Amino acid sequence: MKLIISIPSPYSRKCRVMVRELGLGERVEEAESHPFDDDPELLKANPLGRVPCLILDDGQALTESAVIADYLCEQVGNPWPRDWNDRRLEALGNGLLDLSVARRVEMVRDEGIQSAYWIGRRERGIMRALDQLEAAIGTLATTLAQGPLTLAVALSYLDFRYPESDWRSGRPRLASLLEAWEERLSFAQTRPVG
Missing domain, CATH: 1.20.1050.10 (Glutathione S-transferase Yfyf (Class Pi); Chain A, domain 2)
Known part of the structure; x- marks a missing residue:
């Protein structure tokens, strides 16, 4: 999986922290992209041109930090409480x-x-x-x-x-x-x- 991020973005940071906390560093590659630069890879994955964007192994993309966070937790059996x-x-x-x-x-x-x-x-x-x-x-x-x-x-x-x-x-x-x-x-x- 590839996580397209921007280092100053707090939304990206949330997902980056979760990747580390959940032990997914080996499965998730981080790629930096400034959303105002209209990076073609980012725009192809997320037409909204926003980070973070998680590109799955099958090419589908997940956008919005809350959705990505839920997906990351699901990948490791939902170890964090969610109510x-x-x-x-x-x-x-x-x-x-x-x-x-x-x-x-x-x-x-x-x-x-x-x-x-x-x-x-x-x-x-x-x-x-x-x-x-x-x-x-x-x-x-x-x-x-x-x-x-x-x-x-x-x-x-x-x-x-x-x-x-x-x-x-x-x-x-x-x-x-x-x-x-x-x-x-x-x-x-x-x-x-x-």
Whole structure:
């Protein structure tokens, strides 16, 4: 299988962490592609031109990190717990990623076409999501599940793209969750750059 990724992409990182955590490194080749470069291999596999994209051995492609994550877990007998609470946390984490990435895209636009409205709106959404997630995670039985991983990737992305953010203030559960993931080799090996 081939996993088309972009190193700075938090969506790609989630899948890269899972490949390592699930012991699939021998079966999954990673190929880097910047989605804005219109890489022909990426566009052939995923007409949406987004990463990550997992090309299966039969040539079919899976897109969207949540779908790829489910497939990877299935390949090794679903070792991580998967219930509605985990799915809910994953969905909130994906929404947090969506807002964070959209805010980043807006902020790197030329100054004359940036929208302070959209930057502010997304920032407020990020803060609301963080507050709800702090309350929602309660006491997790394990951090080795797709929901907690998605949250950790989103929190790490905030540190990566918005180092000035004070997201930890008043959110000790989220800070502890990220710390637990940062101690894992899979997380260290997939740290974003760029």
